[in-house]
Amino acid sequence: MFEQLGLIGCGLMGGSFALAMKKAGLVKRVVGYSKSPSTTDRARQLGVIDVEAPSALLAVAGADIVLVAVPVAATEATLKAIRHLVTPNMLIMDVGSTKADVVQAARRALRDQVGSFVPAHPITGREVSGVEHADAELYTGRQVILTPMDRTLPEQFAKAETVWNALGCRVSNMSPESHDAAFAAVSHLPHLLAFAMMNSITGQAEGDDFLSLAGPGFRDFTRIAASDPKVWRDILLSNREELLAQSRLFQQTLQNIEQAMQKGDTQALEDMITLASETRAHWRMGAQRTSKGR
Amino acid sequence: MFEQLGLIGCGLMGGSFALAMKKAGLVKRVVGYSKSPSTTDRARQLGVIDVEAPSALLAVAGADIVLVAVPVAATEATLKAIRHLVTPNMLIMDVGSTKADVVQAARRALRDQVGSFVPAHPITGREVSGVEHADAELYTGRQVILTPMDRTLPEQFAKAETVWNALGCRVSNMSPESHDAAFAAVSHLPHLLAFAMMNSITGQAEGDDFLSLAGPGFRDFTRIAASDPKVWRDILLSNREELLAQSRLFQQTLQNIEQAMQKGDTQALEDMITLASETRAHWRMGAQRTSKGR
Structure with missing residues (x-):
């Protein structure tokens, strides 16, 4: 061709x-x-x-x-x-x-x-x-x-x-704008969180000991943290506004869960985890969207 | 036996x-x-x-x-x-x-x-x-x-x-205390973040559209979000203090990265991603720790 x-x-x-x-x-x-x-x-x-x-x-x-x-x-x-x-x-x-x-x-x-x-x-x-x-x-x-x-x-x-x-x-x-909004949420945010979590652990005195105990959940969660630094530096900067907005929403949601933990609100906590768990269990990569043509 | x-x-x-x-x-x-x-x-x-x-x-x-x-x-x-x-x-x-x-x-x-x-x-x-x-x-x-x-x-x-x-x-x-401190960092925190990220996305009007575009990075990052809600409700509550401490450290690290993004500090951002990327690239599951005997 x-x-x-x-x-x-x-x-x-x-x-x-x-x-x-x-x-x-x-x-x-x-x-x-x-x-x-x-x-x-x-x-x-x-x-x-x-x-x-x-x-x-x-x-x-x-x-x-x-x-x-x-x-x-x-x-x-x-x-x-x-x-x-x-x-x-x-x-x-x-x-x-x-x-x-x-x-x-x-x-x-x-x-x-x-x-x-x-x-x-x-x-x-x-x-x-x-x-x-x-x-x-x-x-x-x-x-x-x-x-x-x-x-x-x-x-x-x-x-x-x-x-x-x-x-x-x-x-x-x-559109480029819809693309960037979506990928801020489902790709750029996970990378940002994975980078931050790795650095949060290695910044602690016992970080190496902690890492030696990590298992398969950690392995999969942090796989994307090993991504190419120059590529991801550019992505985080290029889509900065959308990504920061997603990160704010994420931190609010995280703090809501933390509040339920602090209050010992067992039912609210279970409900929040159930929502996440069911959403993820039903998600299939690429399953929902159909090509719209041009 | x-x-x-x-x-x-x-x-x-x-x-x-x-x-x-x-x-x-x-x-x-x-x-x-x-x-x-x-x-x-x-x-x-x-x-x-x-x-x-x-x-x-x-x-x-x-x-x-x-x-x-x-x-x-x-x-x-x-x-x-x-x-x-x-x-x-x-x-x-x-x-x-x-x-x-x-x-x-x-x-x-x-x-x-x-x-x-x-x-x-x-x-x-x-x-x-x-x-x-x-x-x-x-x-x-x-x-x-x-x-x-x-x-x-x-x-x-x-x-x-x-x-x-x-x-x-x-x-x-x-010791139980050392165990809980380590697993707050490398297991309970990743679960908490994965739950929060799923709920942050589904809480948005366009959440389903976003999810339909997610790829293999998202798939692996969120795998643990599908974990059993009752099991994880109990874990998050049982190890609450250590987990909240890890979450605070994580959020500080996240905000440091966000600051570099906001300032457009390309080098600082690249350095932080490089640290995460190299740490993760060199990590091998279960490779470092040796049994200490009793």
């Missing part, structure tokens, strides 16, 4: 996309660029990319599909760097976990070529980062949210849908 | 212990009692217990090993109910996630027979409850913390160690 994928950012997300595209037979050649030359080199050694590009611009030269897989705060500089080679026939996507900032960055950076850009957020990830962990199956069975702009070209949007569907994803679309 | 296990509480933890004991060939017969007769009946149908007892006391009659696997607040009433049949040759254990309260309850309830009681906390669990989920492998490879009292009989303590080792567990021991 595509001749050449220009991959900018050869980490977990970008590398996995390249592998998935190759495995699906959707691309003939992958030209990759990473900020760190050793990463690009490693990506080629691992067969994630076929050719190393010395710059983001040169990764785009000759590409008919481009994936920008960098920490979200680097999106604008990256798009500016490639702008001169962007054409209306080129599909450009990102994989960022925030979308309002990315859309604004794309408008500023790509200007009259912004129609080629289809903002994308595949809902997947790992607690490990780096091209060594790239996995052709990372996207399989996951949801992908597209947040097209008014100026997004219909043919590029259609191509984006086709690509993700071909990788085994369920595609839906929403 | 044992003739008869008296099982009081035929839920996930108790049922799994019965299955594991049978599988390991450590017990000839399991006599079970649950508060709900339908649970006891179901446990017998599933082969988790061999004989249904009509009361906790009758589950203990003829037993040389007794497991009390009930929500921690029910420990005292349960031990009182069986006290008349407790002998110095009998090993009695619990599986409660809090220990200071359990030890006090045991002292009050068992009085001169308290030496037969070896307080135990196997560090395992599931997000599902009930005898239907009982699993002979639930304890395999897990840590078990014993919190013996001054009056705990050495031969019963030794038997307890032998039993858990035979089930494939690593056994260590500590």
Whole structure:
């Protein structure tokens, strides 16, 4: 389907996309660029990319599909760097976990070529980062949210849908603002809480002893705390207002539970836990939402 | 090794212990009692217990090993109910996630027979409850913390160690107070946060839409939110002071991260996430602690 994928950012997300595209037979050649030359080199050694590009611009030269897989705060500089080679026939996507900032960055950076850009957020990830962990199956069975702009070209949007569907994803679309509000609640907040809880424990004199006793509940709860620091620094800042609002709501709810504990209000406490427990027991990943089309 | 296990509480933890004991060939017969007769009946149908007892006391009659696997607040009433049949040759254990309260309850309830009681906390669990989920492998490879009292009989303590080792567990021991401080941090706090986060989301008008978008990070982070409400109501209340202290430390750490976000202090934010990420990446379940012996 595509001749050449220009991959900018050869980490977990970008590398996995390249592998998935190759495995699906959707691309003939992958030209990759990473900020760190050793990463690009490693990506080629691992067969994630076929050719190393010395710059983001040169990764785009000759590409008919481009994936920008960098920490979200680097999106604008990256798009500016490639702008001169962007054409209306080129599909450009990102994989960022925030979308309002990315859309604004794309408008500023790509200007009259912004129609080629289809903002994308595949809902997947790992607690490990780096091209060594790239996995052709990372996207399989996951949801992908597209947040097209008014100026997004219909043919590029259609191509984006086709690509993700071909990788085994369920595609839906929403506004960047709705996206960021939702993911502040169900993704960015859990990460923030997991980071804070890890640091709260290690900040205590007995922290290491405590950690040595932790079991499978802790293991799963904190898995996301091991996420890539630069990626998550950018996400927390990029979606700061929505995230702080979610964190305020969370802290109010936490304090309500604490009050029931302090009062020894057994029934209120049981009711609150029951609500949480039943909600979580009935939740199924990706089960409720259906693609709304465009 | 044992003739008869008296099982009081035929839920996930108790049922799994019965299955594991049978599988390991450590017990000839399991006599079970649950508060709900339908649970006891179901446990017998599933082969988790061999004989249904009509009361906790009758589950203990003829037993040389007794497991009390009930929500921690029910420990005292349960031990009182069986006290008349407790002998110095009998090993009695619990599986409660809090220990200071359990030890006090045991002292009050068992009085001169308290030496037969070896307080135990196997560090395992599931997000599902009930005898239907009982699993002979639930304890395999897990840590078990014993919190013996001054009056705990050495031969019963030794038997307890032998039993858990035979089930494939690593056994260590500590004081009830140290236990509760540690588990407030690494188990009870994560549960509290997971409950609060679920309720914070469902309390919002768009909560269901948000939940439909949640991915694998949310799935793992909230797994423990589906835990049994009565079990966790009791744990949160039983270890209230330690847990509230941990929650205060957590909220301070959270607010420090939020301040870095509000100030746009990119470096401070990255440093805090890096600390959490590296700590979690290097943590291995049960890897650091070695049994201290008694």
